[in-house]
Amino acid sequence: MAERYAKITGWGKYIPERVLTNHDLEQMVDTSDEWISTRTGIRERHIRTKNDTTSSMATTAGQRALAVAGITAADLDLIIVATSSPDYLLPSVASQVQDQIGARCGAFTLSAGCSGWVYALTTANQFITSGMYNRVLVVGVEIISFAVDYTDRTTSILFGDAAAATVLEVSDQPSGILASELGSDGSGALYLYVPDGGSVAPMSQHTIDNNRQFIRMNGAGVFKFAVRTLASSLKRTIYQAGLTPDDIDLFIPHQANARIVEHAARQMRVPVDKFYMNLDRYGNTSAASVPLALVEAIEDGHLKDGDLVAMCAFGAGLTWATVVMQLGTGEISLAHSLFSVERARYLARRTSDMVLDSAQSALLPLYTFLYERRKKK
Ligand code: UT7
Numbered sequence: 001m002a003e004r005y006a007k008i009t010g011w012g013k014y015i016p017e018r019v020l021t022n023h024d025l026e027q028m029v030d031t032s033d034e035w036i037s038t039r040t041g042i043r044e045r046h047i048r049t050k051n052d053t054t055s056s057m058a059t060t061a062g063q064r065a066l067a068v069a070g071i072t073a074a075d076l077d078l079i080i081v082a083t084s085s086p087d088y089l090l091p092s093v094a095s096q097v098q099d100q101i102g103a104r105c106g107a108f109t110l111s112a113g114c115s116g117w118v119y120a121l122t123t124a125n126q127f128i129t130s131g132m133y134n135r136v137l138v139v140g141v142e143i144i145s146f147a148v149d150y151t152d153r154t155t156s157i158l159f160g161d162a163a164a165a166t167v168l169e170v171s172d173q174p175s176g177i178l179a180s181e182l183g184s185d186g187s188g189a190l191y192l193y194v195p196d197g198g199s200v201a202p203m204s205q206h207t208i209d210n211n212r213q214f215i216r217m218n219g220a221g222v223f224k225f226a227v228r229t230l231a232s233s234l235k236r237t238i239y240q241a242g243l244t245p246d247d248i249d250l251f252i253p254h255q256a257n258a259r260i261v262e263h264a265a266r267q268m269r270v271p272v273d274k275f276y277m278n279l280d281r282y283g284n285t286s287a288a289s290v291p292l293a294l295v296e297a298i299e300d301g302h303l304k305d306g307d308l309v310a311m312c313a314f315g316a317g318l319t320w321a322t323v324v325m326q327l328g329t330g331e332i333s334l335a336h337s338l339f340s341v342e343r344a345r346y347l348a349r350r351t352s353d354m355v356l357d358s359a360q361s362a363l364l365p366l367y368t369f370l371y372e373r374r375k376k377k
Pocket residue numbers: 030031032035036039040114153154157192217219220222223226256257284286314315316
């Protein structure tokens with residue numbers, strides 16, 4: 001069988017009309033625009049209107065992605081919807097999307113917190129490269145606002161609603177998804193969770209009286225996990241693709257907090273302006289965050305045919321997922337032939353990267369000590 005690659009041929013988004021600004025939140029909880037924008041980079045987020053459902057938002061984003069790919073719903077072999085906020089506990093929201101979009105194929109929902117869409121893209125890639133399917137619609141969608149406590153200033157300022165979709169199609173060109181990593185550390189379950197409404201604690205009056213139907217988060221804990229994971233998973237996956245961070249044209253990180261991205265960029269010694277961010281306008285849209293950033297990066301011309309992209313998401317679980325891919329029809333040359341100047345260059349760059357990493361880790365205690373001493377003065 002000829003080599004099979006999976007590449008993105010269509011993209012689309014749906015953003016609910018209603019905007020919730022930092023100034024609006026000042027009227028709702030004890031916070032300020034200044035605190036939110038300096039600590040997170042977020043200025044506003046979109047919240048569902050009464051006509052928006054998770055399935056309707058996913059369907060609209062999916063239809064737009066199909067139009068860009070130039071195919072119809074009838075051409076689809078599979079639909080995967082990543083979300084933590086489905087229409088109902090049962091049935092799977094992917095089946096509503098399949099029906100509303102007019103497809104006749106399998107459909108399933110994937111839950112991996114904010115990492116869901118990157119997990120789903122990796123899953124779709126396996127269906128395509130294995131030869132089972134040729135065209136898969138991969139959606140990230142969230143009406144996370146329904147699980148947000150708008151009296152809790154530590155979470156209400158972060159989240160927003162959105163949907164974004166991509167069409168993944170088979171190709172014989174050596175491009176598309178080059179490498180991916182999926183990760184999970186369930187020991188961190190209580191860092192980010194909704195206490196009630198599942199089988200452990202079904203909804204009850206006690207749930208409502210104690211706001212246990214809403215998201216609870218250990219912000220500082222998730223922050224540390226996020227910085228560590230973003231930098232290390234990106235690097236591992238980039239190396240796995242036979243590339244180095246310098247080769248990547250654009251990084252698309254989960255849009256949780258601009259400070260997380262800045263820390264990770266520093267750890268990777270990559271200029272922060274190579275990291276695409278639109279979180280100022282949408283906040284953290286959970287499973288929709290990375291695909292929404294990807295769609296906007298393509299739409300506003302930050303990405304072009306042949307560009308190398310590294311995407312990384314992290315969140316509840318705790319989970320993380322990273323994909324390195326090449327858009328369009330560019331050729332992957334770096335490090336893919338065993339004996340070549342490119343390969344020698346790749347190995348040299350990777351070695352120097354590792355030496356710098358080790359030096360950075362060894363010097364960290366000294367830097368921390370000097371920083372603490374300076375702060376005390
Ligand atoms: O998809 C993954 C989802 N989650 C994340 O990625 C979240 C990761 N964590 C974060 O982004 C940050 O930890 C937060 C933005 C949630 C919090 O920022 P922080 O700089 O870690 O603040 P903090 O929790 O250390 O709190 C600092 C202070 C506290 O006051 P005191 O105890 O120092 O007096 C908080 O009570 O800021 C206070 N604070 C606020 N003040 C005004 C916390 N939230 C707010 C707020 N407005 N909204």
